[in-house]
Amino acid sequence: SQTIHQWPATLVQPVGSPLSLECTVEGTSNPNLYWYRQAAGRGLQLLFYSVGIGQISSEVPQNLSASRPQDRQFILSSKKLLLSDSGFYLCAWSKAYEQYFGPGTRLTVT
Amino acid sequence: GNSVTQMEGPVTLSEEAFLTINCTYTATGYPSLFWYVQYPGEGLQLLLKATKADDKGSNKGFEATYRKETTSFHLEKGSVQVSDSAVYFCALTNRNFNKFYFGSGTKLNVKP
Numbered sequence: 001s002q003t004i005h006q007w008p009a010t011l012v013q014p015v016g017s018p019l020s021l022e023c024t025v026e027g028t029s030n031p032n033l034y035w036y037r038q039a040a041g042r043g044l045q046l047l048f049y050s051v052g053i054g055q056i057s058s059e060v061p062q063n064l065s066a067s068r069p070q071d072r073q074f075i076l077s078s079k080k081l082l083l084s085d086s087g088f089y090l091c092a093w094s095k096a097y098e099q100y101f102g103p104g105t106r107l108t109v110t
Numbered sequence: 111g112n113s114v115t116q117m118e119g120p121v122t123l124s125e126e127a128f129l130t131i132n133c134t135y136t137a138t139g140y141p142s143l144f145w146y147v148q149y150p151g152e153g154l155q156l157l158l159k160a161t162k163a164d165d166k167g168s169n170k171g172f173e174a175t176y177r178k179e180t181t182s183f184h185l186e187k188g189s190v191q192v193s194d195s196a197v198y199f200c201a202l203t204n205r206n207f208n209k210f211y212f213g214s215g216t217k218l219n220v221k222p
Contacts (some may be wrong), residue, residue: 017206019117032208043214044154044199090153097161097203099210101153 002098006091006102013109021105023091026072031093033074035054035066038088040105050074081109092102112137116200117214123220131185131216133174135199137152141202143176143183148197150216157185157198168185195220 003026008046013019025031046059047065056066063082065074074091086109091102117132135141142161146154158167163178172187183200200213 034210044212046209049208092154094203094207094210097207098156098159099144099201099203100156101146102154104151106151 004102010106017044021076023074034092112211114213119217126189129187144201146199
């Protein structure tokens with residue numbers, strides 16, 4: 001069966017510090033991978049998606065970036081965090097028409 | 111374009127009440143439709159799905175029928191429990207399956 005991992009689970013970072021969130025998927029190959037952000041009490045905002053290694057599509061201009069160095073690894077990064085980057089970050093994978101989510105990372109920028 | 115519209119929440123019900131959460135969509139072609147559930151502090155879990163018109167998705171007592179004529183996929187449950195309290199998201203994906211489109215979510219509160 002397939003599983004998706006995200007870490008860390010929670011993170012508190014000061015404004016201006018760098019960020020690296022990691023997501024890995026097990027039990028499947030060549031999945032589509034996604035990063036979403038969810039502000040408190042709000043819906044999902046698609047940030048990036050990837051259909052293959054090194055292929056990243058950005059949905060929203062911002063100070064975040066994503067990379068896919070391996071088939072089942074997806075990384076979300078920032079060089080300098082803003083207060084507005086606080087939120088719940090969700091990684092997801094899909095194959096064909098079903099999408100599955102990781103447990104999420106709660107990021108608080110102080 | 112593709113989009114999903116859900117009823118505004120929160121929805122507050124007493125235990126054993128009937129639940130309906132409305133969802134309508136706009137899509138090109140023939141989308142697949144989904145309901146996801148999110149419990150506090152967790153990721154989204156796939157609750158049910160339907161891939162073509164008139165399909166009924168069902169799971170854990172929840173049901174939704176893909177209505178192409180009304181472009182709707184309403185979520186229903188005959189008797190809610192306190193443990194059903196969560197946020198419910200309606201979603202669709204279209205022909206290329208690369209992107210998924212989510213509604214804004216509907217929070218359900220079930221009181222004992």
